[in-house]
Amino acid sequence: MMLKAIIDADILRETIEAIAALVSECRLHIENDGFSMLAVDTANVAMVKAVLQKTAFQSYEAESCEIGVDITKLRNILGTPGKTDQVKIELDETRHKLELSFMGYKYSVALLDTNTIRKEPNEPNIELPAKIIVPGMELNNAIKASMLISDKIALGVDTQEKNGPFFFMHADGDTDQINKTFGPTEVQFVNPVDSRSLFSIDYLKDMGKIFGKSASVEVHLGTDHPVKFIFDMSNGNAHFIYLLAPRIEAD
């Protein structure tokens, strides 16, 4: 169990925040080629996968191991350093601590016992035929706008309309509706297939705050199937996948 790494505070913070959007603790895999994690939220509705490549680090030396990490605490600590500060990360095996040093500060954070953290899920292998690429900010804005009308939102692709295909977002409240369509000039249709599923805005809004900072988000959709959001941050050195289970139209 060994780790000595240096990374821009900004990159580490973005990664931790992306994980913190769904879980408050996780098993972090430390490998030769970087960090990775996979976890489902407590309600089993959403999944987050994060990979932080060795190339994201200024320097990186590690032996493979798995540690339990309090994600919420790391996020709070990483609120302190500025954009350009560098964070030194080390494992103190004997004291069972993760040590973060920056700007003359040295934090020693107790590792969590991995046995107390829920087991990692199998990464689901779901076929989601519709694939589009959307600017993250636009997608986040559409989610925020829908919150005024409803707590559920339908996402889908419509290939039947002329001037299309369209990526649409539709929220249906008790008395009001909101509809937002993205045409071929606004999003890139990698695989335009008719699809439509309903999702909880509660989850989407937490995810949207994160992928809203990404220039482009790959969205995979089916009909009454989960949605998958795939995006990079930190100049392509950090990769993320969010998966969200659908809600039933009837409820």
Add this chain to the structure above:
Amino acid sequence: MMLKAIIDADILRETIEAIAALVSECRLHIENDGFSMLAVDTANVAMVKAVLQKTAFQSYEAESCEIGVDITKLRNILGTPGKTDQVKIELDETRHKLELSFMGYKYSVALLDTNTIRKEPNEPNIELPAKIIVPGMELNNAIKASMLISDKIALGVDTQEKNGPFFFMHADGDTDQINKTFGPTEVQFVNPVDSRSLFSIDYLKDMGKIFGKSASVEVHLGTDHPVKFIFDMSNGNAHFIYLLAPRIEAD
């Protein structure tokens, strides 16, 4: 019942916010020459009148009708578009909806049954002899300052002092007082007549947030009489009147 109009989001938002300061729903009159409304607040203490002229719109086509509008909901929806975005407004008569479209978004908002909205008041015809013109921001600042001392504020004109006349604002708390006077170099005395009435700061502060954005507010005052604030926004295309009943000095 027909309406097709396009307007800068900013202008529509200012108008809706000015109404929302006093009421959460209203009867909106759609006429050939623009929108208008008149309503009293639920406590019957304050009145708002708003007129949005046809000239405020980029394009405007309407048949005369009266619709019931959820003002709070419109204000929330209009929080989304930017200053320069344009909003398309349409009535969907069959579905009984108001449709607002901007930036690829389309909101369908259920109209309210006008029978469920309290009847419009008669516009009171009160003689308020003192008339002055005050910069909106100054008036709003004075209201905000008074809130530290009391929940009531006296507004009036004093023509007896030398170097006057003065427009004054006086708040008398349990142990403290605040006094603010505006002399002839700061406000314009259209009709300087001695006057003084007491008002609830709760109402004034909501009104002040709105007319604080207007370069000049016409204030009409009497003694133990209501106060009337008359102001324009949107380059003179939107006209507003707030009327506020006085409180009794003794309470």
Add this chain to the structure above:
Amino acid sequence: MMLKAIIDADILRETIEAIAALVSECRLHIENDGFSMLAVDTANVAMVKAVLQKTAFQSYEAESCEIGVDITKLRNILGTPGKTDQVKIELDETRHKLELSFMGYKYSVALLDTNTIRKEPNEPNIELPAKIIVPGMELNNAIKASMLISDKIALGVDTQEKNGPFFFMHADGDTDQINKTFGPTEVQFVNPVDSRSLFSIDYLKDMGKIFGKSASVEVHLGTDHPVKFIFDMSNGNAHFIYLLAPRIEAD
């Protein structure tokens, strides 16, 4: 009992805010050469001393007297004027009021009966051997960072390490630690003596908000002794001392 003074709103506000960090009311001494006060907080844990020299004022005329002042109220009132506005201060002896005038506003604030305000403490004469000078912002940042880990923080000087001496700050939470050291290039060691005492972060964070605005703070420390923070504001015309009692390491 006479006072007629004019002062920049900014300078008066900074002084009042520094006092308000610890007490909500105090006895203010008005002397020929300026204002001064000394008070302990309600829990008897912290002391504040403030001196506002005559040179801080635009004009100053006073007869010696002691008045009771509602510090919280003054702070709220002084939130209104801008940085460059001037405040006129007068005592109205007959009405027992302090009058503050600025920008056409005139506040009359009731003086407090000095008999109802707790007696001033004797200024303690404690020997604190370690003396260092720290940039206020750095000190405040270190306090804020420690709040994530614990509600207590140890401050001290370590002369035993090489490359030292060091001024250190150490917080020990239930499972985590944070350590921050300032070396000779970051702080000035006027008198580097080994020392270490434990303090409540609750108090330090209120003090830190104030001295964080000062370019340099003189810190006096002992072992299991109080800490003293000495700093100036308003171009050296306002002097402040905060004294904070230590906590026992065991609790």
